Amino acid sequence: MIGWWLVNLGAASIALGWFLAIYASLAAFWGGWKRRIAWVLSARNALGLIFFLLTLATLSLLYLLANLHFEVAYVHSVTNSPMPMYLRLTALWGGQAGSLLFWAWLMALYATTVAWRDWTRDREFLPWVVLVTGLTLAFFLFLVVVLENPFRRLWLTPTGDVVEALFPPRGAELFYPREGRGLNPLLRHPGMILHPPALYLGFVGFVIPYAFAMAALMTRRTDARWIRLTRRWTLVAWFFLSIGQLLGSRWAYDVLGWGGYWGWDPVEIASFMPWLTGTAFLHSVMIQERRGMLKHWNMALIILTYSLVVFATFLTRSGVLSSVHSFAQSAIGPAFFIYIGVTFLASTWLLLRRWNDLRSVRPIQSLLSREAMFLYVNVLFLSILAVSFWGVIYPLLSELFVGEKVTMGPPYYERATGPLFAALLLLMGVGPLAGWGRTRWERLGRLLALPAGLALLVVLVLVFQGMRSWGALLGFALITFTGSVTLLEFVRDARARRKALREPWPITVYRLLSRNPRRYGGYIIHLGVVVMALGIIGIEFFQYETQRTLALNQRLQVKEYTVEYRGLQVFNTHDGRQVARAVLGVYRDGQFVGEIFPRQDFYILEEQPMTIPGVYSTWEEDLYVILVGWRPITTEGATFKFYYNPLVRWLWLGGWVFALGTLVALWPQPQPRTVRVREPRGVQPVAVGD
Amino acid sequence: MNKKFLIGGLLMLSAVVYLVFTAMSQGSQYFLTVEELLARREALQGRKVRVSGAVLGPSIVYNPETLELRFIIVHIPGDNDEIEAQGGLAAVLKAAVNDPDRPRLPVVYYGPKPDLLRHEAQAIVLGTMDENGVFQAEELLLKCPTRYEAAVPTQAADE
Known part of the structure; x- marks a missing residue:
């Protein structure tokens, strides 16, 4: 009986949630356009209500899963009685319909949290942020309610057929299967419990900076304010996306039994692509904050990231490509295509309309400057993206236009992205040493001499030991080079601080990190990447x-x-x-x-x-x-x-270091102690410290 | 300054295009049906391709000592819509193994015999055609459609 009520409660909640999401988008748009704050606040309240309703629906589904209500088609397809309780609960994201509901719930969680922040200084952004999050929610709830409803039940019709429907067909009775089909065994692993939610938290999290970017374009407040507001949101999203992929690799290594951790499977690439643009974005926004440059880049990167996030959800959930990740074929493909197309075109159109507002404060002066280095980072990440995207899309295009089925194997990706990754690794070493504006070769050379010497030494030792693979030698050289540059930066700063303040080492390190968590968090992340590269070169070569x-x-x-x-x-x-x-x-x-x-x-x-x-x-x-x-x-x-x-x-160790670095970077930046004065109009606050 | 960046950008673009093309010549594999492979045998000899077909059960010969596994696959259509039109994968596989006139391809693979290798399974093999017309498989993937198509449950309680 409880089950019957909960199915109806869940189905009603998601349907109502969907209507509210449409309402919230319309009200936010109207309120933003006509500058009626009452409408905007009403839209915001709708978001909170959606979160409440989706929480009800999710809890209902969890109850049905835990108690094996097989008359619910979704429960029947992902659980069975031998499964222990924790697996029954995590079956929430073990199938298509449930994972889409879970996605929508996370989206509502983020949207509600962001909508209830303190808006006093950024009131003009609010309607557009509510609009973008509301539209995204409306789309996903459309999928959940209309195409992939997790509360559909099984019915026995008078003709003896078993059908899946939300409402009872004429004359049909509820059908109770004796046993469920059970979660795909591959998913019954502790790594699988965290891998999908981490990825979803990452995917969904990128909607927030995108929403602020669109708000900045709409309101023409295109300075770095939107970036400052979303810095930590972006980092949180990026953290979960990275962790999600690492967990997935670990799971593949521990469970799939093919000796590897990454197979260039289209679905892996799908979640890797928003990570690429997201990572580029994370780097590139620093230049806008510090120097007012690369504004077009940042907008383009966040628009791409948003589209790729939706695209990744589509690839994993539509069955258009077959892989370990995808579930059955389903009708949600075309809906996704239309949604991605419309949002991508609309945001690109908006970006082009505002192109002139986004002109840089000053041009890049030299090819050998910190700004230029960040530009190269963007270009390299986008090149890797292009290579990956081509690999995923080429088989589809080839079949469509030439009628020939082609698959792209790992050798394609390895050969095409290898040199690009190597270039990134090199840039990771040189970049932080390049000065703003203009750097002289002599200065850079002095700083790089020791790391370059060490790299050369490592190569000589390896050659002497008999290693002959060019790729591996280059890889080890880059690892030594970039690793030592990063460590030396640390040591240099810590020494300088110790000399000036005479503190014991642990306190020096702690204060160094907490004074500038962003800079040193970034270095720790770079070290993590270097350590991971060591593992990757080991297994690949x-x-x-x-x-x-x-x-x-x-x-x-x-x-x-x-x-x-x-x-x-x-x-x-x-x-x-x-x-x-x-x-x-x-x-x-x-x-x-x-x-x-x-x-x-x-x-x-x-x-x-x-x-x-x-x-x-x-x-x-x-x-x-x-x-x-x-x-x-x-x-x-x-x-x-x-x-x-x-x-x-070392790959796994590097992953831990990487995660630790991200947490350090998330540490609240200490506010410089200043006397509060009223900000004169038209003047931008400038960040103090590096 | 702008000129420098333009030249740099073009260089980068050509580098990426070059990388993609050289990598594609090695990393892309044709996915063919048995019929297509046999028709283009000469052109494709020595090139790595992926072929899909229905496993002929009685042809499976396995030597556990040498891990040599031989079997024959029968042509099935490559197009998903065509398969659906003919009644789904299970029906297509069944029709294929019962039709003596369809093109057939002998396959040899070295490795443990997978559990799923049985009569009427779909095999997807990656490898090369040798001069004797035997397909030397490096990778062997199997699909048994019957198992997942049971979307409608079979057991009901007596309520």
Whole structure:
């Protein structure tokens, strides 16, 4: 009975939420256009109400999932009784309809939070921010209510068919399946619990800076105010987007059992593309804040990011491309295309109308200046974007126009983006040393001499040790160079501070970070990237794999490891899996170091196997073993695939450093102590400190 | 100053175009049907392509010692709309394996035999055609359409 009420409550809430989102957009537009604040405030209240309604709907769906109400089609498609409670709850984003509702709920959360900030200094932005967030919500709620309603139930018609519908068809009775189909086994992993919400928090978060950008264009208040207001929103969005992708890689490495962490799958690229433009945006806005330049770039980047965020949601949720990520084919594709097209064209049109308002305060003076470096960063990120976008879109175009099916494999992306990533890594080292306005070569040369020398030294040592791969040598050189530049900057600043203030080291480091969290957070992020690059170069250039069938107690040599096959058990678990678990003894240079347990879980109800590798991990390399075959009755032999993945642990460590750096950058900037005076009209406040 | 940036931008653009083209020559693979592959055999010899077809169950031969796996795939249409028009993937696969006149392609693959490799499964193989007309597969992907098409539940409680 509770279930019946909750289905109706949920369905009614999302429908009402949708109408309110349309109302909020119209009211905000009218209020902004006619300058009627009452309408704007009413629109804002509507946003709050939408958040309340979507919370009700989400809680209802969670209740239905937790209590296995299989008469609800969505619950039936993503849960079953062997699944533990935490998986039933996370099934909220395990399927299409639920994840779209979750997306809309997060959007409403962000929209409400931003709408209730203190607007006294930026009143003119409010209507347009409400309009953009309201329109985005209206679109997603349209999908949730009309095309992919999570509260549809199953009905048994008099003709004996089972149909899915929101309202009972004539003469039909509610249909109660005995068992659900269960969450896709691949998604039943702790990494999967956090990966989708983190990505969504990132996607949705970028709507806020976009909304402010549009507000700035509408109101012609095109100074850096909108950027200052959204700096932390952007960082939060970017943080979650980065974390989401790292978690996804980790999940792929731990669960998918193909020895890798990133496969250039179209859906991976889809979430990578807004990250590229978002990262460029994050860098580029600093120039507008400090120097009043690159204004066109910032607008273009945030518009692109918004479109790519919606595009990514579309790719993952429409089934237009088949991959591990996408669910079934569905009708939401055309709606997405229209929405992306309309918003992209409208915002581009607005940007072009305001083109002259966005002229730089001053031109870039020299190719060798901090400003120019940021411009190169933008260009490189956009180049990587272009390469990736072409790879995703080319197969579709080719089929459409030439009638030939083509796929773009990882070699395409690796070859085309590799040099661009290398250039970015180099820029990460040189950029922070270039001065504003103009830098002389001699000064830059002096600063770069030591890091360049170190890089050369590393290359010589590696060549001497027998490394001959040009790509890897270049990679290690860049890592040494950029890593040491960044560390030296730190050390130099800390030394200067210690010399002046004579504080103990920990206090120096703490004060350094807290005085300028933005600068040092950025450096820590750069260090994280350098450390990640180490792992990526290790696995990309030096991965070694082999496969072999081993008899019981037989041994195999894999580089400096010896692996001994010690046995295999097959057993059933209470959550509906049949597990085949092998035991391998691992010896490194003849010394016993431990056992690993590669296994295959076969989900009986879903008839789906899942391969979990056994990994012996060190800072030098991972020995990553997959169980691929065994003979069940005799258990005399089993087939394994062995991967030798050098340095991959650094990739995960780099990810942690990266996340830490972002948190530092999010730390509130200390307000310079100043006497409050009234701001004269037309004068921009200037940030103090770097 | 503007001129410098213009030249720089053009250089960058040509660099990206160059990268894309060289990478495409190695990274892009044709996705063909068995019929298309056989028709263009000469032109495609030695080039990496992706082929999709229906697995012929009785043709599967596997040697667990050498990990040599041989089987035959039968032509199925490549176009999704065409497959839908013929009654969906399951029906298309069934029709393919029961039609002796359709083009067939022998495939050899070295590796463990996947569980999903069975009669009427859809196989997508990536590899090259050798001079004997045998497809040397490096990658083997399998899809069994029947499993996920059971959208309508089968069991009901007695309410």
